[in-house]
Amino acid sequence: MKLTVDGTAHEVDVEEDMPLLWVLRDELGYKGVKYGCGVAQCGACTVHLNGAAVRSCQTWAADAEGAEITTIQGLGTPDALHAVQEAWITHQVAQCGYCQAGQMMQAAALLAETPAPSDADIDDAMSGNLCRCGTYPRIRAAVKTAAALLSEV
Known part of the structure; x- marks a missing residue:
């Protein structure tokens, strides 16, 4: 295949x-x-x-x-991070980091579909991605930052 x-x-x-x-x-x-x-x-x-x-x-x-x-x-690449990756770094989202790849992929898909998401949009889209470290407030803040970064492009 x-x-x-x-x-x-x-x-x-x-x-x-x-x-x-x-x-x-x-x-x-x-x-x-x-x-x-x-x-x-x-x-x-x-x-x-x-x-x-x-x-x-x-x-x-x-x-x-x-x-x-x-x-x-x-x-993204090390030389050209995706806005979501930049925002994750800015907000120091990752603690253990295990779930973060999936979190970022979900957030990137959300922002491709909804460029200016509300808190409810973010919570709804991200609700299926679990974080055992409980970084949900940082995740929401990072999604908002990534949305702002993407709107500048």
């Missing part, structure tokens, strides 16, 4: 019902995508599939064939 991840074409020989998470991590080496719960309840494995945030633990490899897959590793 052919997959495009972070702009790079890959060909993998996997079962069609293999979770995209395992294809990305184990077959292709994209370690920024995290395993959390395995049942699409925590958001740690969030990636973009044609720009939409999806839980890669419950997305089958076959469903991703021919789609543009973006991981945290392709959201």
Whole structure:
């Protein structure tokens, strides 16, 4: 099967019902995508599939064939961070950091769809992404900062 991840074409020989998470991590080496719960309840494995945030633990490899897959590793680069990544640094969101890739991917998808989200929009969009460290106020502040940064572009 052919997959495009972070702009790079890959060909993998996997079962069609293999979770995209395992294809990305184990077959292709994209370690920024995290395993959390395995049942699409925590958001740690969030990636973009044609720009939409999806839980890669419950997305089958076959469903991703021919789609543009973006991981945290392709959201920005060290020399050109995405606004969400900049905002996360500014607000020092990460504590343990485990959930943060999924959080940032969810936030980037929200801002692509809703450039000036309200607190309710942010809370609704981010509600499926769990943070055991409880950095939710920082996450909300970072999403607002990222929205402001993106509006300047």
